[in-house]
Amino acid sequence: MTDLCWSGREGMLFHHTGEPLVGFGGCDYLGLATHDAILDALCKGLGRYALSAGASRTTTGDTRAHQKAELRAAGFIGLPEAVLLPEGMLANIAAFQALSDCKAALIDERAHSSLRTAAAAAGIPLHTYRHNDATDAASKLNTLDTPALVATDTLFAATGDIAPVPELLEALRPDDRLLLDDCHGIGVLGPRGRGAIEQFAINDPRVIVTATLAKAMGVYGAIVAGPAPFAAKVRRSGAFVGTTPIPPALAAAADAAFEVHTCELDRLARLRSSTARVREALTELGLITNGRTSPSPVFAITIEPEAAMVRLHEELARRGHFVPLIGYPGGPAGRYLRLSVSAGHADDQIDRLLTDLADLAPALRPQAPDVEGANTRIRS
Ligand SMILES: Cc1ncc(COP(=O)(O)O)c(C=O)c1O
Structure with missing residues (x-):
């Protein structure tokens, strides 16, 4: 995924060897970078x-x-x-x-x-x-x-x-x-x-x-x-x-x-409703455990062994979603999936991500939650 680049004006799209992926990463939470x-x-x-x-x-x-x-x-x-x-x-x-x-x-x-x-x-x-x-x-x-x-x-x-x-x-x-x-x-x-x-x-x-x-x-x-x-x-x-x-x-x-x-407060309202939808779905799937009410549009998901997390990341990319697998400091593990939601996401982009996650998640067995409560470690 080293040749993956943000497409700029195209909003949430990233390009990977010519194929656009919908990006669920970064920090443009309101889509203002392209306003x-x-x-x-x-x-x-x-x-x-x-x-x-x-x-x-x-x-x-x-x-x-x-x-x-x-x-x-x-x-x-x-x-x-x-x-x-x-x-x-x-x-x-x-x-x-x-x-x-x-x-x-x-x-x-x-x-x-x-x-x-x-x-x-x-x-x-x-x-x-x-x-x-x-x-x-x-x-x-x-x-x-x-x-x-x-x-x-x-x-x-x-x-x-x-x-x-x-x-x-x-x-x-x-x-x-x-x-x-x-x-x-x-x-x-x-x-x-x-x-x-x-x-x-x-x-x-x-x-x-x-x-x-x-x-x-x-x-x-x-x-x-x-x-x-x-x-x-x-x-x-x-x-x-x-x-x-x-x-x-x-x-x-x-x-x-x-x-x-x-x-344009409707942007914030949109971010809030998309965040709540994604949070609810990730919680139902056992992918996160940090509460159903937080306004945070950022979700960290860890899966063990790491190879299973890499597979999920790659399978999501094959299906058109870029959920970055990163090692940025401050995360719940050395590497983790950092999924972020933006007001710039269209409803159908979120629908497709949640459908594909629901399809892929059952193959991953939940383990006990992290002590800090932020994330569920999933063992597959
Ligand atoms: C919590 C926090 N503080 C400070 C910074 C630095 O901000 P900037 O990227 O504008 O230098 C960042 C950026 O990543 C951040 O996440």
């Missing part, structure tokens, strides 16, 4: 600003497009200010650098690698707590000097697990901070898809958010959001000062993506 209004905003932005901003925003690279996108992002997420960074890894680095007065960082053991990189870049000593275990986080936090920075992904990219954000917030001491890496939550979580702040109804100045614009928002770049004094520190961080921002045209496209998301 005409967003692509138009990008083209108009190119017409107006050309390509590169040419310099750091602290010198000559600032534009109205960047400023406007930041205002829109803050309003969308529901925090006082937002700062654009070139991408999510740098957003985390900038956020940690802005919080470098923290004495320690306490991070979920399965959090995205960029949070570890960010702690190292900011020179903050790193500690970890057991995955999604707020009790472990609370007891470890109490052994650390204050202020400490607790950090977690909100929606975990590999498994679809959702972090216990209210419990983590409860564990904070008065001066501690909670960083929510909402790269997979923005656009997806919360009643209107505004992300973790909306999902958990958070109103606490100790909480800050980082989020990429390259996944559900369908564009590129990232934001760091939080209270105004924190945002001012982000603007003085090495990661912000020392980088060229995303091209202004991309900032214009990001602005358009927030507007499209806000105006």
